[in-house]
Amino acid sequence: MTISQQAGGARAPALAPPADIPAQRWWRVIPPILMVCIVSYMDRVNIAFAMPGGMSDALGIGAGMAGLAGGIFFAGYLFLQVPGGRLAVHGSGRRFIAWSMLAWAVLSVLTGLVRNPTELLILRFALGVAEGGMLPVVLTMVGNWFPDHERGRANALVILFVPIAGMITAPLSGLVIAALDWRWLFIIEGLISALCLGLWWLLACDRPQEAGWISAAERNYVLARLHAEQQRTTTPASMPASAPACEAPTRAVLARLLADTVIWRLIGLNFLYQMGIYGYTLWLPTILKNLTHGGMGQVGLLAMVPYVGTMAGILLVSAWSDRSGRRRAFVMWPLLAFAACLAGSVWFHANTWLAYALLVGCGVCLQAAAGVFWTLPPRLLAADEAGVARGLINALGNLGGFCGPYAMGLLIQHVDAGAGVYLLAGALVLAATLAATLPERCR
Numbered sequence: 001m002t003i004s005q006q007a008g009g010a011r012a013p014a015l016a017p018p019a020d021i022p023a024q025r026w027w028r029v030i031p032p033i034l035m036v037c038i039v040s041y042m043d044r045v046n047i048a049f050a051m052p053g054g055m056s057d058a059l060g061i062g063a064g065m066a067g068l069a070g071g072i073f074f075a076g077y078l079f080l081q082v083p084g085g086r087l088a089v090h091g092s093g094r095r096f097i098a099w100s101m102l103a104w105a106v107l108s109v110l111t112g113l114v115r116n117p118t119e120l121l122i123l124r125f126a127l128g129v130a131e132g133g134m135l136p137v138v139l140t141m142v143g144n145w146f147p148d149h150e151r152g153r154a155n156a157l158v159i160l161f162v163p164i165a166g167m168i169t170a171p172l173s174g175l176v177i178a179a180l181d182w183r184w185l186f187i188i189e190g191l192i193s194a195l196c197l198g199l200w201w202l203l204a205c206d207r208p209q210e211a212g213w214i215s216a217a218e219r220n221y222v223l224a225r226l227h228a229e230q231q232r233t234t235t236p237a238s239m240p241a242s243a244p245a246c247e248a249p250t251r252a253v254l255a256r257l258l259a260d261t262v263i264w265r266l267i268g269l270n271f272l273y274q275m276g277i278y279g280y281t282l283w284l285p286t287i288l289k290n291l292t293h294g295g296m297g298q299v300g301l302l303a304m305v306p307y308v309g310t311m312a313g314i315l316l317v318s319a320w321s322d323r324s325g326r327r328r329a330f331v332m333w334p335l336l337a338f339a340a341c342l343a344g345s346v347w348f349h350a351n352t353w354l355a356y357a358l359l360v361g362c363g364v365c366l367q368a369a370a371g372v373f374w375t376l377p378p379r380l381l382a383a384d385e386a387g388v389a390r391g392l393i394n395a396l397g398n399l400g401g402f403c404g405p406y407a408m409g410l411l412i413q414h415v416d417a418g419a420g421v422y423l424l425a426g427a428l429v430l431a432a433t434l435a436a437t438l439p440e441r442c443r
Contacts, residue, residue, distance in 0.1 A: 032203035037161030049173035050182040067409020070282040074401035076128025084133020093137040103130035108190030136391040147225035156318030156371030166307030174300020270397025272431035279404030306363025313368035332435040338365035339428035346418040
């Protein structure tokens, strides 16, 4: 039975936990996950500030190569997505993330020592490999702690790493480059990752069964709700009745997922969404520098404001979605608003502050759909398959993070910046169209 055939099932009512059950997991589970996501994002996007801050000139990099250097991260990013999601279900996501943090801290420091574009491309690809399993792992960890009616808000709190990291990275990068140079930007942010590794190891925990701090009432509540969700999820008929979903070989799970059209729609949606997200994120400092003709300190401060909007967008959209129980609409409409703001920023580029306001609007919509989007795989699949599906959707979808910045760099080099921004807007409209075709269970 495919996901499409399962999609007509009724959704259970979203019941809130009884008032007398503690909710320690909200402040014990989310903060360490949020921290590790923040430092990974800082190491991922600092190149966006390094390029206009002197790296392009020092290494002789044009716009096309700059886009390739920004995007090649996502070619490496796909390798550990599925293994990471699978490991988080059956092993220890905490241990996986710890090794990943060590690797990306070292690679970030080495990036500050590069001498030519080839070394830069190699290190950016390797950084993508090191960070590749992070998102499916942390989303699976969130799924271990929060039932479906809380998962939209929990995912949204984790995805706050994007605006928080942006608010930290933008002014920090501008100030470091202005005071020192672009090389120190990579070295300092790599050292920050190394320091956060110790905190992660002390604070993170994979599952309620393994946490010593959680009360029996809260543990039993979470496990009972998660068990009830699994009972409502139909096991695909292709799986032998004697083999539980958690024992299915990864290759068999992948084969079932790759044969389903709904999974491909989710992959395509995520691919187009990531084109918009990372095309915007990795070129925003350059766009602002060209728009305002300011120094890197000013660009860093201006680049921080859209991420304040991102935080508001994530929290509002996820709360509305959880309250209404609607998922599909709260993926589709933020994507369309993101596209409209991108196109408007080009259309009104002659008015500097109106164009900047529309770029801030892009920030509001940047990750507004993401928390809701990642509630969809657990609605459609059993826990084991949902973990693999997260990795698969994120692996193939995040190739959009390669295509968006690279295509935009080529268009900037050979046409103009406006053409690149219109390309991103078109990708987001297509993503919204795919969201509208998702099955009824995603509503």
